Amino acid sequence: MKKQVIAGILALFCVFQVVAGGNYKNFKVSVYSRAYETAKMGDEKWLEPIWDEISRQVHVDKIYLETHRDLLVVDEATLLKAKNFFESRGIKTAGGITLTVDEGNNFQTFCYTNPEHRKKIKEVVEFTAKHFDELILDDFFFTNCKCDLCIKAKGTRSWTDFRLDLMAKAAKELIIDPAKAVNPSIKVVVKYPNWYDHFQGCGFNLEAEPKMFDGVYTGTETRDPSGNQHLQQYLGYLVYRYFNKLKPGKNGGGWVDTGGATSMDRYAEQLWLTIFAKAPEITLFDFRQMQRQLTKADRAEWQNKEVCSFNYDEMMKPIPDKNGQMLLPTSFARAAGYTFETIDRFMDKLGNPIGVKTYKPYHSVGEDFLPNYMGMIGIPMDIVPTFPENEPIVFLTEQASFDAEIITKIKKQLQAGKDIMVTSGFLKTMQNKGLNDIVELRMGDEKASVKEFGAGWGPHSFIDDAMIIPQIKYITNDSWEVVSAFDRTNGWPIVHRGDYSKGKLYVLTIPDNVIDLYRMPIDVLSKIKEILMPNWPALLEAPGYTSLFVYDNNTVIVESFSDKTQQVKLRLGENFSKGTDLLSNKEIPGEKRNIFQSFRKPPVSRTILNLELKPHSYQVLKLE
Numbered sequence: 001m002k003k004q005v006i007a008g009i010l011a012l013f014c015v016f017q018v019v020a021g022g023n024y025k026n027f028k029v030s031v032y033s034r035a036y037e038t039a040k041m042g043d044e045k046w047l048e049p050i051w052d053e054i055s056r057q058v059h060v061d062k063i064y065l066e067t068h069r070d071l072l073v074v075d076e077a078t079l080l081k082a083k084n085f086f087e088s089r090g091i092k093t094a095g096g097i098t099l100t101v102d103e104g105n106n107f108q109t110f111c112y113t114n115p116e117h118r119k120k121i122k123e124v125v126e127f128t129a130k131h132f133d134e135l136i137l138d139d140f141f142f143t144n145c146k147c148d149l150c151i152k153a154k155g156t157r158s159w160t161d162f163r164l165d166l167m168a169k170a171a172k173e174l175i176i177d178p179a180k181a182v183n184p185s186i187k188v189v190v191k192y193p194n195w196y197d198h199f200q201g202c203g204f205n206l207e208a209e210p211k212m213f214d215g216v217y218t219g220t221e222t223r224d225p226s227g228n229q230h231l232q233q234y235l236g237y238l239v240y241r242y243f244n245k246l247k248p249g250k251n252g253g254g255w256v257d258t259g260g261a262t263s264m265d266r267y268a269e270q271l272w273l274t275i276f277a278k279a280p281e282i283t284l285f286d287f288r289q290m291q292r293q294l295t296k297a298d299r300a301e302w303q304n305k306e307v308c309s310f311n312y313d314e315m316m317k318p319i320p321d322k323n324g325q326m327l328l329p330t331s332f333a334r335a336a337g338y339t340f341e342t343i344d345r346f347m348d349k350l351g352n353p354i355g356v357k358t359y360k361p362y363h364s365v366g367e368d369f370l371p372n373y374m375g376m377i378g379i380p381m382d383i384v385p386t387f388p389e390n391e392p393i394v395f396l397t398e399q400a401s402f403d404a405e406i407i408t409k410i411k412k413q414l415q416a417g418k419d420i421m422v423t424s425g426f427l428k429t430m431q432n433k434g435l436n437d438i439v440e441l442r443m444g445d446e447k448a449s450v451k452e453f454g455a456g457w458g459p460h461s462f463i464d465d466a467m468i469i470p471q472i473k474y475i476t477n478d479s480w481e482v483v484s485a486f487d488r489t490n491g492w493p494i495v496h497r498g499d500y501s502k503g504k505l506y507v508l509t510i511p512d513n514v515i516d517l518y519r520m521p522i523d524v525l526s527k528i529k530e531i532l533m534p535n536w537p538a539l540l541e542a543p544g545y546t547s548l549f550v551y552d553n554n555t556v557i558v559e560s561f562s563d564k565t566q567q568v569k570l571r572l573g574e575n576f577s578k579g580t581d582l583l584s585n586k587e588i589p590g591e592k593r594n595i596f597q598s599f600r601k602p603p604v605s606r607t608i609l610n611l612e613l614k615p616h617s618y619q620v621l622k623l624e
Helices: 002-020 044-057 076-087 115-131 148-154 159-182 196-202 235-246 264-276 296-303 332-343 370-375 398-402 406-415 424-430 514-519 522-532
Strands: 028-033 062-069 092-097 100-102 134-137 187-192 215-219 251-257 281-285 356-359 381-384 393-396 419-423 441-455 461-474 480-487 490-500 503-508 538-541 546-551 555-560 566-572 578-581 587-589 591-595 604-613 617-623
Touching (some): 092 115, 115 159, 148 159, 159 196, 235 381, 264 281, 370 381, 398 424, 406 490, 406 503, 441 522, 461 490, 461 514
């Protein structure tokens, strides 16, 4: 009897936790409801059982109730019923708007030169602002319209310049001013999607808009990297950190959907990467997708996966409904809930994320999304919109060439005794635009096919299949190869160094197929990291598809995106000799190893932690 009473008390406690809201210590959770689902919420008999099932599987603090999508506008009576339903259950409400005419027609957006479309947008904004103190714009506050009105308004400008100006004006005239005229206290937020390197082409104005809106929000979904966006998993972490620089302290959170989630762990991976970036809130898109059922086939596939960070058996344990009855999970909502419960155990033990600064001027393109590939080879990255002057080393891609003063800024960095690493893409663009005043390098259209590499004076490393790289040519003894690639007796730089004043300028050769970065030998990747991460608390010696997240209180996360178990080594910094797993509280002893810096310097002794990472898993460590 006593066991039954205790079980009953525990069940009631779990029910209270589900109903009370605010259940995760380190972040809030929201759900977004599209207009299609919001329009059904006037029927409480339809809504209540669905919400009960979602909310027993994941604890929710807020719901965004969309009022418009694809010209569907939710009627006022239904909207008020929906709002009352959630608020009576302790769930905060906010408004949402998706500015599409027909999302299914290549994401057809409104035309912002069309007077009728402009009138419609303003009416929807005013209607939404009337009922909410917070309004968020979903992904589609951009334009891909090329109608005759737009062609005439564009004139001789490029589509990018025309759309950047058009949408900045639309933000004020059609969104912000109308909303605040109806509700002066409203918070108006623009949610930006994940394809940030191409924003300017469709009018997303990252230079002007974040200053205009009360807040921004981040699309951190990466889905299946082999899908049509080809976004690498690391982007789910990096894009939140980047948008945080656009509106410091006002980046509301990250946004993930179940689209393209070919496996449960791939969906969960996107959720925990968002929280690893220290997002204060995560939004689950959407109300409909949270109902996606776990089929028998899904369960069989996921249960057989060799995964340690996403424990299927733990996730599938019965949880109570509102009456205390223990029931099995039924939908993707539980995948989110289980993920949040797991990471909430250690997020408060992590400091602020740090990374190698890479400079992306506003509206720049070139070597698109490259910092995410760097993150996938174990280099913590941090995109910034202004040149970072106080860093020991700065990483510059071709995008930095969009800054007309970039050569001056590079020289200033080098003359201050600090270093720069540029990519082969930057070199090709800037070699005759001032970079040759620092180091005389030449790069044409010649290519090399290589599968042999040498990093320093040790033995060479090999890969199974050749990769294609651009050939960089230099003046002997004016600059030096640090890492080389070979085709028999011929060779070309992978990492090259030129001295200038008190600093060093390095050039990193990017393979023609950027994904080949993941295939480079571990010793080559380690040498790149040694240059970019001097005096860091840890350095990851691992193959591609392995990432390192570093925080300013000497905590780290090591994550594998591989489909196979990985044996990796974590090289600790000078002042560290062991690590403690923050989930198990087990100490991980290290072994000492001499690290050779160069033939001119004596080796240094460092502690190495040997780690085993199962597929799509992570390990959280405190370094001491």
